[in-house]
Amino acid sequence: MPASPSRTARARTLLSPVLRRWGCLPSGAWAGLAWCAGTVFAFLSRVRLPGEAEPTVLPGVYLYRWDGLTVMALATAVTLAGAGLLRRRPTAALVLMLAGAVIASTALSVGEIPLAQFLAVDVALYAIAATRPRRTGIAATGTALGVLAGYLAARVSFGWPVGTSAELSVALTAVVAWLLGDAAHQSREHADRARAQAAEQAITAERLRIARELHDMVAHSIGIIALQAGAAKRVIETQPAGAREALAAIETSGRETLSGLRRMLGALRQSGPGSGGPGGPARVPQPGPGLGLADVGLGLADVGRLAAATTAAGVRVDVEWRGEPGPLPPEIDRSAYRIVQEAVTNVVRHAGTGSCRVTVGRAPDGLSIEVTDDGAGRPGEAGGTGWGLTGMRERVRLLDGEFAAGPRPGGGFRVAARLPVPAGAR
Structure with a gap:
């Protein structure tokens, strides 16, 4: 009868802390466990277990004597010492583990280094390949294969029997351990590069937002100042x-x-490189509301003040509100205000007219903005750079909205934007 979902979920809840603790073990501990498991297997395979007519492997002549047990104890001590050095001195650790595998083979009276006694070396090869430069992993694997080949060559030179086929299997496990470790190393490097790229993109996005905020704020204010200065001169x-x-x-x-510039530059210092202090790490800005520019604090509620200031400067701004007003996410509220501000600034600087109309409509599925005028000029003319329309378009695109700007059929210019509002904010 299959376990119920609740029982399965309860079992997973109980096992998760245990699995996390085992997963946090250092590589040296895993190497030590692999050696202990291999040693236990070596003894069990030389004992007739229940259901077996004879042991899987016949024990050596002196395995269970004091000298054989002493050799196995020495091999275990050497291997565990190597396991303790694996994180700090991986090359020395590998040499000790290989020595332990060779020493153990003499007590076991075999013609090759058994796979069970080579498991700790495989774990070490994986750890070295996963955490060290690639050339270090290749050198470690070459050393392990050289020891296997040297062991067989030494036995052949003395005329002793060798287990070439079994030793080839052991060599294959060493190569597989290196391949797995190298794959883990490359995967980690790829993840690090992806995180660095994401951080760079976040910083770039932050700088673009700051550039748009500075452009919107300074361009509008300078336009108003220019109009007021011209009026004062006349x-x-x-x-x-x-x-x-x-x-x-x-x-x-x-x-x-x-x-406003002081607040903006203060936010820039907080979110820029070195914000953690001299020599400290940079804080990576995160996209979305709370970008460090929230101190600017302008939204649709400030459109009336914007219209009044622009009207006082000589260009009348009529504002019309449609739909039911309601709270908006900070990013949408701020971007909507900046779109209105930039569009009105373009009218003041380029349209050559004395009035414009701003229409802000709130619908259940989004927010619509329209700024129209009947002037003869066009945004971007008269030496303009066109960054205003680009900034508005980027703002709308970042919010998955729709943007349109162009001449009106009857004359003048029209800027229209539609910003979707998340369901939770409606």
Whole structure:
């Protein structure tokens, strides 16, 4: 009768801590366990177990004598000493384990180094190949194969029988252990490269966001300041009071821009390389809300203030709200404001008109933004770089929205964006 799902889940819950503890064992411990298991197997295979007519392998003449047991104890001590050195000095550890395998073969009276006594060496080869440079793993594997070949050659030179076929199997396990360790090493290097690439992409994305924030903030403020300065210049002789008001607006805009830049640069210092202190590691910025730029804190609620400031500068901005207002995720709220701000800035700088209309609509499935004007100019003309439209398009693309910008059939220009709103925020 199969176990119930609840019983299976309970068994997995009980086994998970045990498996984690075993999985955290160092490679030297695994090598020591492999040697102990191989030694137990060597003795069991030389004992007639229940159901067997005779032992699988006949014991040597002096295996169970004091000298044979002493040799096995010496081989065990040498191998375990090598296992203890595997993490710190892998080359010396491998030499000791190979010596232990050779010493044990004399007590077992065999014509080759048995696989059971070579398991610890296989574990060491895997650990070296997985944690050390590739040339070190190849050298270690070559040393192990050389010891196997030298052992057979020595026996042949003395005229003793050899187990060539069995030794070839042992050599094959050494090669397989190296291949597995090398594959694990390459997989780890690939994962490290992928993490480094992801960190680099996150940093690049952060810098692009900072560049867009700086462009939106400075371009709009400088556009307002330029309009106010032009107005002050025209009326400074005839309307001193109006000139003073324009200069006061210029001062206010300049101070606000400087304050925003200070907050932005502060966020940049916190999220940039070296934020962990002198020589400390860099903190990798993560995508999404809370990018370190949240201190800018502007959203759709500030559109009215933006319209008022732009109207005071000489370009009337009419704002129309449609749909039911509601909370928005910070990233969408901030990006929506920046789209409106950049579009209005383009009208001020390039459209050559005295008014524009901003329409913000909230629907169950998203947020729509439209900025239209009836001017003769086009964003990007008059020496413009076109970064404004590019920034708006990138913002919308990052949020999986839709963006369109172009001349209107009846004259003027239209910028439209649609940002999807996650279901949890509707």
